[in-house]
Amino acid sequence: MNRPLLTPDLRPEVFSAWYWLKKELQDFCSAQNWPTGGSKQDLTARVLAGLSGQPLPDAASKAAKGVMPDSLTPQTVIGPGWRLNAALRGFFVAHTSPAFCFNQALRELFKKPQGQTLAQALVVYRSSLEQGPAPIQRQFQFNQHIRDYFAQHPDATRAQALQAWQAKRQTPQALVFSADTE
Missing domain, CATH: 1.10.287 (Helix Hairpins)
Structure with missing residues (x-):
């Protein structure tokens, strides 16, 4: 079976059966005049909804992108909508090692920080390293x-x-x- 083209008439179950690059999903969304931002999961949900004739997921309902303070310390409370960026990477490298890499445990924590501090994020990160590699999403x-x-x-x-x-x-x-x- 050959991989189908991503077109507006593609059946949702056929779409779900194949692997799509994020760029392919963005290009398709752009061609449909749909929002092209968000993660690959966001784009996949958007395309699946569109192909199913359902309303597109509301991108505006996501937490507003948070503003991060200029100085990060272990006592800094993680704000909603913070991006995993170079400033955060610098903080974690300074408090762990140059080999630091954002992992799934930290990505989950930063999605819903619920008032946790960067010190607590360090504990989550170190604990996740002891557990070994997490399954890849x-x-x-x-x-x-x-x-x-x-x-x-x-x-x-x-x-x-x-x-x-x-x-x-x-x-x-x-x-x-x-x-x-x-």
Whole structure:
């Protein structure tokens, strides 16, 4: 089965069965005069709603983007709508290590901080490191593929992993990503 084109007449269940790049979703939304902002999950929900004939999810209902203070300390209370940006990265690098990387635990905390401080975020981050790598969310399927491919083929090259990804991407997700139902 060949991968279908993303068109307005595509059936929702067919759309859901395939992997789409964020850029493809943005281009499709733009062609439909729909909002093109947001995460890949936001875009996927928007396209699915549009293809299903349902109202598009209201992008305005999301928390307003918060303004971050110029100086960040462990006592700083995390505000709603803060972006994971260079300033936050600098804070975490200074309090952890140069190898710091935003992980799923921190992304979840910053989505709904509920008055927590950066000190509490540091605890969440350190705790998540002790638990090992978290499952990669569905919108990051490429990352999951790369992790799984090298676990199964430790001597493989990046080119081989990318070639396997291109082959996987041409297969419906219902067959390839069935364990990932998030």
